[in-house]
Amino acid sequence: MPLKRVYCHEFALRLLLSCVDSHANRHGRYIKPLFSYKADFYVRVFVQVIESQREVQKTTARRSYVYDCVGCHSFYLQKVGKHTPGTQHVAPGRGPPVGRSCEQCGKDFYIGGPIWSDPIHDTEFLSQMKEYVVNEGRYLGTEKRMTGMLTLAEEELPEVPLFYELSTLSKLFIAHVPHSPHFVLPSSMLGIRFLSLMCVPSLSRLMHHLL
Secondary structure, eight states, X not given: OOOOSTTHHHHHHHHHHHHHHHHHHTTTEEEEEEEEEEETTEEEEEEEEEEOHHHHTTGGGGEEEEEEETTTOOEEEEESEEEOTTSSOEEEOOOOSSOSSOTTTOOOEEEEEEEEOSOSSOHHHHHHHHHHHHHHGGGOTTHHHHHHHHHHHHHSXXXXXXXXEHHHHHHHXXXXXXXXXXXXXXXXXXXXXXXXXXXXXXXXXXXXXXX
């Protein structure tokens, strides 16, 4: 189930990866995402399909449902399964991660997914692709665009799915959007990390989930 939120393009990528992995699991295989991106009006994912019945059992721990508040857009992830490290044991996920009402604004939640909540890029693959484009891409008319996309993908936080956008948060508080430099430094001291994302063009207004 998709969610129409500011992170909808990344959500679409993760929803697609979850679907591909689910179909691979039926044949005793699982996926390893190499590169996932949104461009213009479509999304595209490159994955490695690996055969391993042992790993297939763990795939539910890589997918999550998303609880998104109707009012303030706070979101929370609920793992479909829980894997015990060092073992083959996978138990059903326990939840939900929230109460019936949002603790921030008291509204209900939309439920979306399941999405792929593991990293959507492979950093080693991105590094190799970038090196190839730099060395061999001089004959390509889109060399600069490809290098830029790969660089943005490398800079994303692999362990943090989805994000908040500063302009959307400012709208909730009926406030002007602060200049990024004035907001980033104080917020960084609170543990909030900022970065650019491939899925959103306004690079200076992005904020990942508070860790």
